[in-house]
Amino acid sequence: MATMATSLNIATQRVLATSDTRPVRLAGPVRLNNPWNLGSRTTNRMVKLKPVKATPEGGISDVVEKSIKEAQETCAGDPVSGECVAAWDEVEELSAAASHARDKKKAGGSDPLEEYCKDNPETNECRTYDN
Amino acid sequence: MAVSTIYSTQALNSTHFLSSSSSSSSKQVFFYRRQSQTNRRFNTLITCSQQTIVIGLAADSGCGKSTFMRRLTSVFGGAAVPPRGGNPDSNTLISDTTTVICLDDYHSLDRTGRKEKGVTALDPRANDFDLMYEQVKALKSGVAVQKPIYNHVTGLLDAPELIQPPKILVIEGLHPMFDERVRDLLDFSIYLDISNEVKFAWKIQRDMAERGHSLESIKASIEARKPDFDAFIDPQKQYADAVIEVLPTQLIPDDNEGKVLRVRLIMKEGVKYFSPVYLFDEGSTISWIPCGRKLTCSYPGIKFNYEPDSYFDHEVSVLEMDGQFDRLDELIYVESHLSNLSTKFYGEVTQQMLKHADFPGSNNGTGLFQTIVGLKIRDLYEQLIANKANARAEAAKA
Numbered sequence: 268m269a270t271m272a273t274s275l276n277i278a279t280q281r282v283l284a285t286s287d288t289r290p291v292r293l294a295g296p297v298r299l300n301n302p303w304n305l306g307s308r309t310t311n312r313m314v315k316l317k318p319v320k321a322t323p324e325g326g327i328s329d330v331v332e333k334s335i336k337e338a339q340e341t342c343a344g345d346p347v348s349g350e351c352v353a354a355w356d357e358v359e360e361l362s363a364a365a366s367h368a369r370d371k372k373k374a375g376g377s378d379p380l381e382e383y384c385k386d387n388p389e390t391n392e393c394r395t396y397d398n
Numbered sequence: 399m400a401v402s403t404i405y406s407t408q409a410l411n412s413t414h415f416l417s418s419s420s421s422s423s424s425k426q427v428f429f430y431r432r433q434s435q436t437n438r439r440f441n442t443l444i445t446c447s448q449q450t451i452v453i454g455l456a457a458d459s460g461c462g463k464s465t466f467m468r469r470l471t472s473v474f475g476g477a478a479v480p481p482r483g484g485n486p487d488s489n490t491l492i493s494d495t496t497t498v499i500c501l502d503d504y505h506s507l508d509r510t511g512r513k514e515k516g517v518t519a520l521d522p523r524a525n526d527f528d529l530m531y532e533q534v535k536a537l538k539s540g541v542a543v544q545k546p547i548y549n550h551v552t553g554l555l556d557a558p559e560l561i562q563p564p565k566i567l568v569i570e571g572l573h574p575m576f577d578e579r580v581r582d583l584l585d586f587s588i589y590l591d592i593s594n595e596v597k598f599a600w601k602i603q604r605d606m607a608e609r610g611h612s613l614e615s616i617k618a619s620i621e622a623r624k625p626d627f628d629a630f631i632d633p634q635k636q637y638a639d640a641v642i643e644v645l646p647t648q649l650i651p652d653d654n655e656g657k658v659l660r661v662r663l664i665m666k667e668g669v670k671y672f673s674p675v676y677l678f679d680e681g682s683t684i685s686w687i688p689c690g691r692k693l694t695c696s697y698p699g700i701k702f703n704y705e706p707d708s709y710f711d712h713e714v715s716v717l718e719m720d721g722q723f724d725r726l727d728e729l730i731y732v733e734s735h736l737s738n739l740s741t742k743f744y745g746e747v748t749q750q751m752l753k754h755a756d757f758p759g760s761n762n763g764t765g766l767f768q769t770i771v772g773l774k775i776r777d778l779y780e781q782l783i784a785n786k787a788n789a790r791a792e793a794a795k796a
Contacts, residue, residue: 356512366608
């Protein structure tokens with residue numbers, strides 16, 4: 268007996284770990300419309316395993332500020348154009364992202380355990396005892 | 399319960415071909431590899447009696463989806479965390495029972511693409527509903543998928559992440575009920591309906607401290623997005639099984655601070671495995687002010703309302719709370735007068751609210767009703783699973 272999760276992990280790890288140059292081919296319902304992935308299906312999979320870079324949190328405030336300026340400029344000419352609306356939508360998206368980044372920072376500070384315990388105080392690693 | 403049995407005749411090796419066949423009650427996934435020289439097959443057969451229930455949560459950006467998700471996963475139990483070792487900008491949350499995926503991941507146009515075409519993220523043209531449908535359907539039938547990640551910081555589509563079929567899948571975002579095919583996959587759906595006044599107040603709270611923002615920019619952003627919001631997001635509420643409406647209070651005349659809220663929980667009647675919460679007497683119209691001789695409340699007090707109503711031609715029950723809790727005894731007093739809460743013990747609602755007292759809305763109807771909806775979904779899940787198990791037992795007997 269094993270869980271579905273475990274079994275699929277085995278398969279996935281194999282796929283990721285192999286340096287075989289043959290392409291991963293998926294058939295049936297699993298072969299989904301993955302447009303971001305079409306180009307890389309034929310490449311060496313090790314290449315895809317490059318570490319994902321976290322975007323610096325401090326930078327987002329600058330991006331929000333810049334997007335507001337851009338939206339104001341775009342809309343100065345034509346306040347109902349698609350470009351203007353899209354520019355203000357970008358402001359909303361970035362403001363929400365900045366707010367989430369602030370929450371994350373505030374919630375945990377530098378300690379990921381504290382952040383985790385805030386949401387899960389009942390777990391073993393988060394219990395505190397008197398005596 | 400996701401029980402899988404693996405019959406393996408050969409260790410998994412090299413390239414794998416994955417195919418699957420599905421039936422209503424079980425799922426079989428075959429992994430096999432082909433050896434190019436001999437063309438021999440080694441089969442691994444996995445049989446799964448997986449039951450994934452799918453919950454949809456719709457709301458505009460900045461309207462409390464994240465808070466709702468934290469309350470919901472807390473009610474289901476276990477820790478909801480981003481996928482370990484994955485993309486730090488992943489939008490997914492995973493716990494033992496639940497996986498929450500953000501539908502922004504199905505943007506077909508990235509930020510630059512939307513700008514060039516002059517469309518917002520609210521516009522269906524910026525979203526890939528075919529892929530959304532395929533992947534939600536695959537997860538519901540117990541098949542893992544490689545889901546794209548929309549990076550909210552860079553505005554780009556990052557490399558996809560592997561999502562395993564969970565017990566409870568929550569899809570949250572702008573359009574969970576927009577596409578009919580996706581809508582039909584939902585076992586339960588919720589819409590957070592934030593009135594314009596409150597939305598404005600919340601966004602001021604969220605953004606005023608942000609550099610570059612002003613009252614004008616916040617207002618301009620809301621107004622610019624409003625036509626698309628009205629056209630594509632708002633109409634989804636007619637399909638929701640539960641709607642949480644957030645309005646300005648009526649307890650303080652001409653209040654427009656948006657601090658005290660009037661919150662309405664609209665619950666559709668006749669939804670399988672979901673029986674609405676009620677106050678005192680099911681189906682009656684009740685107006686209740688809990689504060690008085692037995693319970694002292696602080697200004698401006700608390701007022702409840704409960705009544706049958708109709709909502710987009712559906713029969714519904716509406717529970718309304720105006721005002722906020724300032725003391726614990728107010729909260730527990732209210733809980734003890736509500737029925738059909740699907741709690742497992744007396745005071746569970748209060749316990750959940752206290753556990754997350756620092757979340758926004760923990761002292762008013764938003765927190766209360768989000769918690770209640772969480773309990774109702776837990777109940778729905780348990781009934782659905784029990785029913786499946788019974789059906790299987792019946793089938794085995796026959």
